[in-house]
Amino acid sequence: MWQDPRQAERAAWIARAVAHPVRLRILAYLAEQGAYVMDLTTALGRRQANISQHLMVLREVGLVQAEREGMMVRYTLRSELVADLLALLARLAEGLPEEPSMGLGPRRFRRGRGRGRW
Amino acid sequence: MWQDPRQAERAAWIARAVAHPVRLRILAYLAEQGAYVMDLTTALGRRQANISQHLMVLREVGLVQAEREGMMVRYTLRSELVADLLALLARLAEGLPEEPSMGLGPRRFRRGRGRGRW
DNA sequence: CGAGTATATTCGCTGTAGCGAATAAGGAGG
DNA sequence: CCTCCTTATTCGCTACAGCGAATATACTCG
Numbered sequence: 001m002w003q004d005p006r007q008a009e010r011a012a013w014i015a016r017a018v019a020h021p022v023r024l025r026i027l028a029y030l031a032e033q034g035a036y037v038m039d040l041t042t043a044l045g046r047r048q049a050n051i052s053q054h055l056m057v058l059r060e061v062g063l064v065q066a067e068r069e070g071m072m073v074r075y076t077l078r079s080e081l082v083a084d085l086l087a088l089l090a091r092l093a094e095g096l097p098e099e100p101s102m103g104l105g106p107r108r109f110r111r112g113r114g115r116g117r118w
Numbered sequence: 119m120w121q122d123p124r125q126a127e128r129a130a131w132i133a134r135a136v137a138h139p140v141r142l143r144i145l146a147y148l149a150e151q152g153a154y155v156m157d158l159t160t161a162l163g164r165r166q167a168n169i170s171q172h173l174m175v176l177r178e179v180g181l182v183q184a185e186r187e188g189m190m191v192r193y194t195l196r197s198e199l200v201a202d203l204l205a206l207l208a209r210l211a212e213g214l215p216e217e218p219s220m221g222l223g224p225r226r227f228r229r230g231r232g233r234g235r236w
Numbered sequence: 237c238g239a240g241t242a243t244a245t246t247c248g249c250t251g252t253a254g255c256g257a258a259t260a261a262g263g264a265g266g
Numbered sequence: 267c268c269t270c271c272t273t274a275t276t277c278g279c280t281a282c283a284g285c286g287a288a289t290a291t292a293c294t295c296g
Contacts, residue, residue, distance in 0.1 A: 001146040001149070001204060001205075001208055002142060002143050002146045002208070003143075005139060005143070007208075007211065008139040008140075008142045008143045008146070009139045010211045011139075011142055011207045011208060011210075011211040012136075012137055012138055012139040012141075012142050013211075014207060014210050014211055015133060015136045015137035015138075015142070015207055016134075016137035016138075016253095018130075018133045018137070019130055019133035019134035019136070019137040020130050020133075020134075020253090020254085021123060021126040021127045021129075021130040022126075022254095023130075024120060024126045024129055024130050024133070025120050025121075025123070025126045028119040028120045028126070031119070036272080036273090037272070037273055037274090038272070038273085047255085047256065047257090048272085048273070048274095049255085049256070049257080049258090049273090049274080049275085050254080050255065050256075051273095052273060052274055052275080053254075053255085053274090053275090054254090055273095055274095056274080056275090057253095063210075068262085068263090068273095070263070070264075070272095071262075071263050071264065071271060071272050071273085072263095072271090072272060072273080073272080073273065073274095079210070079213065081206065081209055081210050081213065082210070084206055085203075085206050085207075085210065086119060087119075088199060088202055088203050088206060089129045089132060089133055089203070090119055090120070090125075090129060091199055092129075092132050092181075092197070092199050092200070092203065093125065093128045093129040093131075093132055095197065095199065134283095138283090138284085140284095154242080154243090155242070155243055155244095156242070156243090165285085165286065165287090166242085166243070166244095167243090167244080167245085167285085167286070167287080167288090168284080168285065168286075169243095170243060170244055170245080171244090171245090171284075171285085172284090173243095173244095174244080174245090175283095186243095186292085186293090188242090188293070188294075189241060189242050189243085189292075189293050189294060190241090190242060190243080190293095191242080191243065191244095
Protein backbone atom coordinates (compact mmCIF):
# COMPACT_ATOMS: atom_id res chain seq x y z
CA MET A 1 0.00 0.00 0.00
CA TRP A 2 1.31 3.41 -1.02
CA GLN A 3 4.53 2.31 -2.56
CA ASP A 4 3.84 5.13 -4.90
CA PRO A 5 4.59 8.41 -3.15
CA ARG A 6 1.82 10.12 -5.08
CA GLN A 7 -0.84 7.87 -3.64
CA ALA A 8 0.59 8.41 -0.20
CA GLU A 9 0.43 12.13 -0.73
CA ARG A 10 -3.18 11.94 -1.63
CA ALA A 11 -4.00 9.93 1.47
CA ALA A 12 -1.94 12.28 3.61
CA TRP A 13 -3.79 15.18 2.05
CA ILE A 14 -7.02 13.74 3.39
CA ALA A 15 -5.52 12.93 6.75
CA ARG A 16 -4.24 16.45 7.06
CA ALA A 17 -7.74 17.78 6.62
CA VAL A 18 -8.84 15.76 9.61
CA ALA A 19 -5.82 16.58 11.71
CA HIS A 20 -7.21 19.61 13.45
CA PRO A 21 -9.35 19.73 16.56
CA VAL A 22 -11.85 22.18 15.15
CA ARG A 23 -12.24 20.29 11.90
CA LEU A 24 -12.65 17.06 13.81
CA ARG A 25 -15.40 18.58 15.87
CA ILE A 26 -17.05 19.95 12.77
CA LEU A 27 -17.05 16.50 11.23
CA ALA A 28 -18.33 14.95 14.44
CA TYR A 29 -21.14 17.44 14.47
CA LEU A 30 -21.99 16.75 10.86
CA ALA A 31 -21.91 13.04 11.50
CA GLU A 32 -25.03 13.48 13.58
CA GLN A 33 -26.80 16.09 11.54
CA GLY A 34 -26.33 18.47 8.72
CA ALA A 35 -25.57 22.00 9.75
CA TYR A 36 -25.34 25.56 8.61
CA VAL A 37 -22.28 27.60 9.24
CA MET A 38 -23.97 29.55 11.98
CA ASP A 39 -24.85 26.33 13.78
CA LEU A 40 -21.22 25.37 13.84
CA THR A 41 -19.97 28.75 14.96
CA THR A 42 -22.28 28.70 17.95
CA ALA A 43 -21.75 25.02 18.70
CA LEU A 44 -17.98 25.31 18.61
CA GLY A 45 -17.66 28.86 19.81
CA ARG A 46 -15.41 30.07 17.05
CA ARG A 47 -15.45 32.99 14.67
CA GLN A 48 -17.52 32.60 11.58
CA ALA A 49 -14.57 33.26 9.31
CA ASN A 50 -12.62 30.55 11.01
CA ILE A 51 -15.39 28.00 10.61
CA SER A 52 -15.76 28.89 6.96
CA GLN A 53 -12.03 28.48 6.48
CA HIS A 54 -12.08 25.05 8.03
CA LEU A 55 -15.13 24.08 6.02
CA MET A 56 -13.32 25.07 2.89
CA VAL A 57 -10.49 22.72 3.74
CA LEU A 58 -12.91 19.89 4.35
CA ARG A 59 -14.71 20.69 1.16
CA GLU A 60 -11.56 20.75 -0.90
CA VAL A 61 -10.61 17.24 0.09
CA GLY A 62 -14.16 16.09 -0.39
CA LEU A 63 -14.97 15.02 3.12
CA VAL A 64 -17.88 17.39 3.23
CA GLN A 65 -20.34 18.76 0.77
CA ALA A 66 -22.19 22.02 0.69
CA GLU A 67 -25.62 22.82 -0.58
CA ARG A 68 -27.14 26.22 -0.75
CA GLU A 69 -30.52 26.65 0.87
CA GLY A 70 -31.62 30.14 0.36
CA MET A 71 -29.35 32.46 2.24
CA MET A 72 -27.68 29.71 4.14
CA VAL A 73 -25.47 26.81 3.18
CA ARG A 74 -26.07 23.35 4.50
CA TYR A 75 -23.06 21.15 5.08
CA THR A 76 -23.16 17.39 5.28
CA LEU A 77 -20.69 14.56 5.31
CA ARG A 78 -19.98 13.24 1.88
CA SER A 79 -19.59 9.62 2.79
CA GLU A 80 -20.19 7.24 5.62
CA LEU A 81 -16.53 6.43 5.46
CA VAL A 82 -15.92 9.77 7.09
CA ALA A 83 -17.96 8.75 10.10
CA ASP A 84 -16.04 5.50 10.20
CA LEU A 85 -12.83 7.45 10.20
CA LEU A 86 -13.99 9.52 13.14
CA ALA A 87 -14.96 6.44 15.08
CA LEU A 88 -11.61 4.85 14.44
CA LEU A 89 -9.77 7.93 15.54
CA ALA A 90 -11.84 8.05 18.69
CA ARG A 91 -10.97 4.46 19.48
CA LEU A 92 -7.32 5.10 18.84
CA ALA A 93 -7.42 8.22 20.95
CA GLU A 94 -8.78 6.47 23.97
CA GLY A 95 -7.34 3.07 23.33
CA LEU A 96 -3.72 3.84 22.80
CA PRO A 97 -1.79 3.83 26.02
CA GLU A 98 0.18 6.99 26.30
CA GLU A 99 3.86 6.47 26.07
CA PRO A 100 4.93 6.18 29.67
CA SER A 101 8.24 7.77 28.91
CA MET A 102 6.67 10.77 27.34
CA GLY A 103 4.66 13.40 29.05
CA LEU A 104 1.04 12.85 29.65
CA GLY A 105 -1.69 13.58 27.27
CA PRO A 106 -1.63 15.40 24.02
CA ARG A 107 0.59 18.35 24.17
CA ARG A 108 -1.48 20.86 22.39
CA PHE A 109 0.04 20.57 19.00
CA ARG A 110 3.50 21.07 20.23
CA ARG A 111 6.60 19.17 19.45
CA GLY A 112 7.42 17.34 22.61
CA ARG A 113 10.84 16.69 23.86
CA GLY A 114 11.86 13.50 25.45
CA ARG A 115 15.09 11.63 25.45
CA GLY A 116 15.11 8.26 23.93
CA ARG A 117 14.67 5.47 26.28
CA TRP A 118 11.88 3.11 26.68
CA MET B 119 -18.46 12.68 20.00
CA TRP B 120 -15.79 15.17 20.99
CA GLN B 121 -17.98 17.75 22.52
CA ASP B 122 -15.05 18.20 24.80
CA PRO B 123 -12.33 20.11 22.99
CA ARG B 124 -9.67 18.20 24.91
CA GLN B 125 -10.80 14.89 23.51
CA ALA B 126 -10.88 16.38 20.07
CA GLU B 127 -7.36 17.65 20.54
CA ARG B 128 -6.17 14.23 21.47
CA ALA B 129 -7.79 12.68 18.42
CA ALA B 130 -6.41 15.43 16.22
CA TRP B 131 -3.03 14.85 17.75
CA ILE B 132 -3.15 11.30 16.47
CA ALA B 133 -4.54 12.28 13.10
CA ARG B 134 -1.79 14.81 12.75
CA ALA B 135 0.83 12.10 13.19
CA VAL B 136 -0.65 10.26 10.24
CA ALA B 137 -1.05 13.33 8.09
CA HIS B 138 2.26 13.15 6.31
CA PRO B 139 3.15 11.13 3.23
CA VAL B 140 6.37 9.77 4.63
CA ARG B 141 4.80 8.76 7.92
CA LEU B 142 1.94 7.14 6.06
CA ARG B 143 4.37 5.12 4.02
CA ILE B 144 6.29 4.17 7.12
CA LEU B 145 3.10 2.91 8.71
CA ALA B 146 2.12 1.06 5.55
CA TYR B 147 5.50 -0.61 5.53
CA LEU B 148 5.20 -1.56 9.15
CA ALA B 149 1.73 -2.91 8.58
CA GLU B 150 3.30 -5.68 6.55
CA GLN B 151 6.41 -6.29 8.57
CA GLY B 152 8.48 -4.91 11.35
CA ALA B 153 11.43 -2.88 10.24
CA TYR B 154 14.65 -1.31 11.34
CA VAL B 155 15.38 2.30 10.63
CA MET B 156 17.78 1.42 7.88
CA ASP B 157 15.13 -0.67 6.14
CA LEU B 158 12.87 2.34 6.05
CA THR B 159 15.52 4.73 4.86
CA THR B 160 16.33 2.51 1.90
CA ALA B 161 12.72 1.60 1.21
CA LEU B 162 11.57 5.20 1.22
CA GLY B 163 14.73 6.81 -0.02
CA ARG B 164 15.02 9.41 2.69
CA ARG B 165 17.76 10.51 5.02
CA GLN B 166 18.21 8.55 8.17
CA ALA B 167 17.70 11.59 10.37
CA ASN B 168 14.45 12.32 8.66
CA ILE B 169 13.15 8.80 9.13
CA SER B 170 14.12 8.90 12.77
CA GLN B 171 12.33 12.18 13.19
CA HIS B 172 9.17 10.80 11.69
CA LEU B 173 9.44 7.66 13.77
CA MET B 174 9.71 9.79 16.86
CA VAL B 175 6.45 11.48 15.99
CA LEU B 176 4.74 8.16 15.47
CA ARG B 177 6.21 6.87 18.68
CA GLU B 178 5.08 9.86 20.68
CA VAL B 179 1.47 9.37 19.73
CA GLY B 180 1.78 5.65 20.30
CA LEU B 181 1.02 4.45 16.81
CA VAL B 182 4.31 2.65 16.71
CA GLN B 183 6.52 0.94 19.19
CA ALA B 184 10.26 0.48 19.24
CA GLU B 185 12.30 -2.35 20.57
CA ARG B 186 16.03 -2.46 20.71
CA GLU B 187 17.69 -5.48 19.16
CA GLY B 188 21.37 -5.12 19.65
CA MET B 189 22.61 -2.19 17.71
CA MET B 190 19.41 -1.77 15.79
CA VAL B 191 15.91 -0.81 16.74
CA ARG B 192 12.93 -2.71 15.49
CA TYR B 193 9.75 -0.77 14.89
CA THR B 194 6.31 -2.29 14.75
CA LEU B 195 2.75 -1.07 14.74
CA ARG B 196 1.31 -0.82 18.17
CA SER B 197 -2.22 -1.86 17.34
CA GLU B 198 -4.22 -3.38 14.56
CA LEU B 199 -6.34 -0.30 14.66
CA VAL B 200 -3.49 1.50 12.96
CA ALA B 201 -3.71 -0.83 9.99
CA ASP B 202 -7.44 -0.28 9.92
CA LEU B 203 -6.86 3.42 9.85
CA LEU B 204 -4.53 3.07 6.89
CA ALA B 205 -7.04 0.97 5.03
CA LEU B 206 -9.77 3.49 5.65
CA LEU B 207 -7.61 6.35 4.46
CA ALA B 208 -6.76 4.39 1.35
CA ARG B 209 -10.42 3.84 0.62
CA LEU B 210 -11.19 7.47 1.19
CA ALA B 211 -8.29 8.50 -1.00
CA GLU B 212 -9.41 6.49 -3.94
CA GLY B 213 -13.10 6.60 -3.26
CA LEU B 214 -13.64 10.27 -2.83
CA PRO B 215 -14.07 11.93 -6.16
CA GLU B 216 -11.72 14.81 -6.32
CA GLU B 217 -13.67 17.93 -6.66
CA PRO B 218 -12.55 18.53 -10.18
CA SER B 219 -13.55 22.12 -10.26
CA MET B 220 -12.19 22.92 -6.86
CA GLY B 221 -8.90 24.59 -6.97
CA LEU B 222 -8.46 24.70 -10.69
CA GLY B 223 -10.57 27.22 -12.35
CA PRO B 224 -13.48 29.02 -10.83
CA ARG B 225 -14.78 27.80 -7.56
CA ARG B 226 -17.84 25.71 -7.82
CA PHE B 227 -19.87 23.88 -5.32
CA ARG B 228 -23.25 22.40 -5.42
CA ARG B 229 -25.90 24.97 -5.29
CA GLY B 230 -29.17 23.43 -4.27
CA ARG B 231 -31.50 25.46 -6.32
CA GLY B 232 -29.28 28.14 -7.56
CA ARG B 233 -30.57 29.24 -10.90
CA GLY B 234 -28.23 27.65 -13.28
CA ARG B 235 -25.53 30.15 -12.75
CA TRP B 236 -22.94 27.42 -12.29
C1' DC C 237 39.77 1.28 25.50
C1' DG C 238 39.11 2.48 20.41
C1' DA C 239 36.99 1.93 15.96
C1' DG C 240 32.85 1.11 13.51
C1' DT C 241 27.79 0.80 12.89
C1' DA C 242 22.91 2.09 13.82
C1' DT C 243 19.97 5.33 15.63
C1' DA C 244 18.75 9.66 18.08
C1' DT C 245 18.96 14.53 18.81
C1' DT C 246 20.20 19.30 17.95
C1' DC C 247 20.32 23.44 15.10
C1' DG C 248 19.25 26.88 11.76
C1' DC C 249 16.39 27.72 8.00
C1' DT C 250 12.13 28.06 5.17
C1' DG C 251 7.39 27.26 3.90
C1' DT C 252 3.00 27.40 5.30
C1' DA C 253 -1.14 26.48 8.44
C1' DG C 254 -4.13 28.88 11.32
C1' DC C 255 -5.87 32.95 13.33
C1' DG C 256 -8.72 37.53 13.69
C1' DA C 257 -10.14 41.66 11.45
C1' DA C 258 -11.91 43.50 7.61
C1' DT C 259 -14.25 43.17 3.50
C1' DA C 260 -16.73 41.04 -0.37
C1' DA C 261 -20.40 38.41 -2.24
C1' DG C 262 -24.89 35.81 -2.42
C1' DG C 263 -29.60 36.12 -1.34
C1' DA C 264 -34.26 37.84 0.88
C1' DG C 265 -37.30 41.34 1.37
C1' DG C 266 -39.02 46.06 1.32
C1' DC D 267 -32.40 50.00 -5.69
C1' DC D 268 -31.19 49.63 -0.66
C1' DT D 269 -30.74 47.10 3.74
C1' DC D 270 -30.11 43.23 6.42
C1' DC D 271 -28.56 38.53 6.99
C1' DT D 272 -25.43 34.57 6.06
C1' DT D 273 -21.36 32.92 4.23
C1' DA D 274 -16.90 33.40 1.62
C1' DT D 275 -12.48 35.48 0.77
C1' DT D 276 -8.55 38.40 1.51
C1' DC D 277 -4.72 40.14 4.29
C1' DG D 278 -1.06 40.45 7.53
C1' DC D 279 0.89 38.14 11.22
C1' DT D 280 2.86 34.44 14.16
C1' DA D 281 4.05 29.85 15.32
C1' DC D 282 5.58 25.72 14.20
C1' DA D 283 6.33 21.47 11.00
C1' DG D 284 9.68 19.54 8.20
C1' DC D 285 14.12 19.38 6.22
C1' DG D 286 19.42 18.47 5.84
C1' DA D 287 23.76 18.82 8.08
C1' DA D 288 26.15 18.06 11.95
C1' DT D 289 26.70 15.91 16.15
C1' DA D 290 25.61 12.90 20.01
C1' DT D 291 24.37 8.48 21.95
C1' DA D 292 24.03 3.38 22.17
C1' DC D 293 25.84 -0.80 21.15
C1' DT D 294 29.31 -4.49 19.17
C1' DC D 295 33.59 -6.27 18.44
C1' DG D 296 38.64 -6.62 18.80
